[in-house]
Structures are given as structure tokens and as C-alpha cells.
Amino acid sequence: MEIKVWDYLKEYENEKHEIHAAIEKVLNSGRLILGDSVKNFEEAFAGYCGVNFGVGVNSGTDALFLGLKALGVGAGDEVITVANTAVPTVSAIVATGAKPVFVDINPATYLMDTTLIETVITEKTKCILPVHLYGQCVDMKSVNDIASAYGLKVLEDCAQSHGASFNGKKAGSMSTLSAFSFYPTKVLGGFGDGGMIITGDENLYKKLRRLRFYGMEKTYYSEEHGYNSRLDELHAEILLRKLSHLDEYIARRKEIAYVYDQSLAMTGISLPETITGNEHVYHLYVCRHPKRDRIISQLKTKDIFVNINYPWPIHTMTGYRYLGYEIGDLPHTEKAANEIFNLPMYPSLTNGEQETVITELRKISDNID
Ligand SMILES: Cc1ncc(COP(=O)(O)O)c(C=O)c1O
Incomplete structure (x- = not known):
């Protein structure tokens, strides 16, 4: 019998009742977009990670892109990251107009070699984007020390590290903003695309809510240029149930x-x-x-x-x-x-x-x- 590198079918079989109940709940609720399920999942997941606010979006890529936008990253800026990551880490930086700048990795852990960060900082550097690859966190103490010494922003790519921690702090809770993916293969994966930005900063939270919804606070009126990147109710409700596992x-x-x-x-x-x-x-x-x-x-x-x-x-x-x-x-x-x-x-x-x-x-x- 074939052994796959990843599979969800047995897990689905075990959780079928819960998942079908989640789908039924949403379909019967009369609200399919930005309703209680998204709100409840945002609160629960941000809380699980130890921060106050979460903004559900349609993918991990968008979580990175909108997170960088919210931090003010754009054309002319440089963002320091690694080259052994999923392409979306880099495509999200490029989508803001900024330039990705790579540092090498520690060959034993495959994580960003934080001792190299200072060698690539220029006057254009705006942000450090460490990737918590494969399920373990980058040395965030070093990243944050360098960021504060040079006045840089930090955004954690947590797409592969739901629930991981560094010195007792959960992935996503160690910088201003963090991006998660709920792509099916992830540690917390849904049955389609999804993502979330989490933050402890209320102003960034409010800005990110606007950015994912055409820049709107009230329907049909844009406060600023924004996008459409919503986590939908069905995925949020399913993810909320899966979060309990x-x-x-x-x-x-x-x-x-x-x-x-x-x-x-x-x-x-x-x-x-x-x-x-x-x-x-x-x-x-x-x-x-x-x-x-x-x-x-x-x-x-x-x-x-x-x-x-x-x-x-x-x-x-x-x-x-x-x-x-x-x-x-x-x-x-x-x-x-x-x-x-x-x-x-x-x-x-x-x-x-x-x-x-x-x-x-x-x-x-x-x-x-
Ligand atoms: C490290 C990393 N960053 C970003 C992403 C992008 O997430 P998504 O596929 O949800 O857009 C992924 C997942 O593919 C990832 O593994």
C-alpha cells in the first residue's frame, strides 16, 4: 500500500461529524462572509498564540503581503529574509514593491543565520522577515535585538509553525505582526486556502481589517486603498473546530x-x-x-x-x-x-x-x- 508524504483522508474520516456540523452551522446561519465564525476563529487563534488580535485573510501569502503593507513596506525598501522558503514569502515582499535581500542559513537547523543579518543591512532596509521553517522558530531574541538597534520592523512568517515556541513564547507572539497560512498541509490546515495576521497592536489590527476589505470600515466606503482578502465563514468555522485539536x-x-x-x-x-x-x-x-x-x-x-x-x-x-x-x-x-x-x-x-x-x-x- 502506498505511503504518502502527507494525507488528510484518515483525519477527515475521524472528524467527519464535527466538520459536517461546522458546514451545516454556517450554511444555516444566513451569513457566508465576515460573520461570527471568522470573528470567533480570529479571537480563538490569536488567543492561542498569546496575542490580542487576529485578521483572517484568504491565504498565508496575503497575510504576509498585507502585513508588510500595514508596516509601511513598499517601493524602495529592502526586506531581509531567506532563500530556502516557500516562494510566497518572497513573492509577498515583491508584491509590495520592496526588494527581498537574502541571508544564508544555519546548515544544522536550516533556519536564518541571524549572525549574518547585520552584514546586509543598508539605509534601505525596512524589515526583517524570519521564516519559522519546518516547525521550529528562528532565534527571535537575536532578530529583535538587531531590529531594535537599527530601528527595523519585524514580521514573522509562521506558515509552518502553528503552536511552536521559542523560550516559552509562541510563534507569532514575538514581533509586531505575524503571518500564518491554513493551507491544508499545514500544522493547522483547512480544506482550502486561508491565512491570518496576528498582532498585539490595535491600530495595526484596525488597518489590516480595512486592507482585507477594500479599505472599508463601513460597506461601500473606502477609507484607504485596500484589497479583497477575506477568510470565509466556512473555512473559519472548520478551522475553529480543528483548533481545538x-x-x-x-x-x-x-x-x-x-x-x-x-x-x-x-x-x-x-x-x-x-x-x-x-x-x-x-x-x-x-x-x-x-x-x-x-x-x-x-x-x-x-x-x-x-x-x-x-x-x-x-x-x-x-x-x-x-x-x-x-x-x-x-x-x-x-x-x-x-x-x-x-x-x-x-x-x-x-x-x-x-x-x-x-x-x-x-x-x-x-x-x-
Ligand atoms: C513558509 C511559508 N510562507 C508562506 C506560505 C504561503 O501560504 P499560502 O499557501 O497559504 O499562501 C507558505 C505555504 O505555502 C509557507 O510554507
């Missing part, structure tokens, strides 16, 4: 990660490392091996499917070559992209399925040289 999902992900950690320790495959003080939620369980393409193709012959997040660093992509980076500019990022692969990881992965993955990986790694 988030800690269980995370506990199961950690359990799966622990078993991989223990069982693959002697294989020669590099396993994920967690920074001291971090609570890793394992959105992805990312391994590394110089012969990863052979490992992947041999697993495929056993109907086991893994993934590579991400095979191409953004500065090397045709769409972003105009930024002026050369191959070799971000050596750790580029090397990692050639060696990483992520194993099946989702709460409803069964112990039996995981055992099969481990058994096959052990056999492959014994004969790889």
Missing part, C-alpha cells in the same frame, strides 16, 4: 518525530536538529543525505513517497534571477537544497506505516555506498 495534532507529530529520531539515528542520514529553547512542532521532518536522490527513488519502488521542501533556493530561480544573486552566494542554502528530503509526517500516519518507512530506509541506507 491542535495540541493533539502537535503531540502526535512529536511522537512520530521521536520514533524517527530513535530508529534512524544510526543510518548515516542526518536528522532534524532542534535549537535549545525551541518547541519543534514538526510541520515537516526534514532529513539530509548527499545521495538523497537515490534514497528517494528507491523508496518510490516500495511505494513510499517523500518530498523535497524546497529543491530550488529562490535566488537561483528564473523568476528571481533579476535580483542579481549568483550561484554560490548562499552556500549553505544551496547545498542543503541538494541534500534534503522530508519523510511522511502527519497526525494520522499509522505506527505500521511509519515502521514500513523506517524499515525500508534502514535497508536503503545500509547499501547506499
Whole structure:
């Protein structure tokens, strides 16, 4: 039987009644856009992350874009981030008119190397955008210290880190604004697109509510230029129900990660490392091996499917070559992209399925040289 890198069908089967009840509730409510379900989910999710305000939008990409707009990022500005992220991190920066500036990563954790941030700060730098990749947080103390020394804004990309924490503080609660995605594969994922910006700043909250709704506070009257980026009632109500299971999902992900950690320790495959003080939620369980393409193709012959997040660093992509980076500019990022692969990881992965993955990986790694 095929083992997928990600799947939602068993989870859906287990939660069917709750999900159908959520859909029924919204459809019977007489209100499909910006009603109580969005409001309740915004309050509940922001509260879960430890901040006061949430603004539901239609994707994580829009959460980043509108968050940057709300911080005043635009043409002529530079935003410091990484090149080993989902393209939307960078496309959201470009959409504001600003220029993405990349720093290399720590090769052990794949997270932004915060010691490099100061080397790329210029008079145009407006914001630092750390990505809490794979489920663990960037060292936010260093990011925030640098930001306050240079008067920069900070926006956390939390698309992969719902419920993760750094020194006891939840992802999303460590900067002025933070962006989340509820894309189906995420730690808190819906059944379609969705996102949220969270903040402790009431003025930014009010501005973001306008930005997602054509700049309006009252219908048909724009206070400022805005957009249409609404989380809809159906997804919000479903996500609200799923939020009540988030800690269980995370506990199961950690359990799966622990078993991989223990069982693959002697294989020669590099396993994920967690920074001291971090609570890793394992959105992805990312391994590394110089012969990863052979490992992947041999697993495929056993109907086991893994993934590579991400095979191409953004500065090397045709769409972003105009930024002026050369191959070799971000050596750790580029090397990692050639060696990483992520194993099946989702709460409803069964112990039996995981055992099969481990058994096959052990056999492959014994004969790889
Ligand atoms: C790190 C990161 N940032 C941003 C996004 C964008 O989220 P969405 O797909 O909801 O637009 C994603 C998800 O793809 C992501 O993984």
C-alpha cells in the first residue's frame, strides 16, 4: 500500500461529524462572509498564540503581503529574509514593491543565520522577515535585538509553525505582526486556502481589517486603498473546530518525530536538529543525505513517497534571477537544497506505516555506498 508524504483522508474520516456540523452551522446561519465564525476563529487563534488580535485573510501569502503593507513596506525598501522558503514569502515582499535581500542559513537547523543579518543591512532596509521553517522558530531574541538597534520592523512568517515556541513564547507572539497560512498541509490546515495576521497592536489590527476589505470600515466606503482578502465563514468555522485539536495534532507529530529520531539515528542520514529553547512542532521532518536522490527513488519502488521542501533556493530561480544573486552566494542554502528530503509526517500516519518507512530506509541506507 502506498505511503504518502502527507494525507488528510484518515483525519477527515475521524472528524467527519464535527466538520459536517461546522458546514451545516454556517450554511444555516444566513451569513457566508465576515460573520461570527471568522470573528470567533480570529479571537480563538490569536488567543492561542498569546496575542490580542487576529485578521483572517484568504491565504498565508496575503497575510504576509498585507502585513508588510500595514508596516509601511513598499517601493524602495529592502526586506531581509531567506532563500530556502516557500516562494510566497518572497513573492509577498515583491508584491509590495520592496526588494527581498537574502541571508544564508544555519546548515544544522536550516533556519536564518541571524549572525549574518547585520552584514546586509543598508539605509534601505525596512524589515526583517524570519521564516519559522519546518516547525521550529528562528532565534527571535537575536532578530529583535538587531531590529531594535537599527530601528527595523519585524514580521514573522509562521506558515509552518502553528503552536511552536521559542523560550516559552509562541510563534507569532514575538514581533509586531505575524503571518500564518491554513493551507491544508499545514500544522493547522483547512480544506482550502486561508491565512491570518496576528498582532498585539490595535491600530495595526484596525488597518489590516480595512486592507482585507477594500479599505472599508463601513460597506461601500473606502477609507484607504485596500484589497479583497477575506477568510470565509466556512473555512473559519472548520478551522475553529480543528483548533481545538491542535495540541493533539502537535503531540502526535512529536511522537512520530521521536520514533524517527530513535530508529534512524544510526543510518548515516542526518536528522532534524532542534535549537535549545525551541518547541519543534514538526510541520515537516526534514532529513539530509548527499545521495538523497537515490534514497528517494528507491523508496518510490516500495511505494513510499517523500518530498523535497524546497529543491530550488529562490535566488537561483528564473523568476528571481533579476535580483542579481549568483550561484554560490548562499552556500549553505544551496547545498542543503541538494541534500534534503522530508519523510511522511502527519497526525494520522499509522505506527505500521511509519515502521514500513523506517524499515525500508534502514535497508536503503545500509547499501547506499
Ligand atoms: C513558509 C511559508 N510562507 C508562506 C506560505 C504561503 O501560504 P499560502 O499557501 O497559504 O499562501 C507558505 C505555504 O505555502 C509557507 O510554507
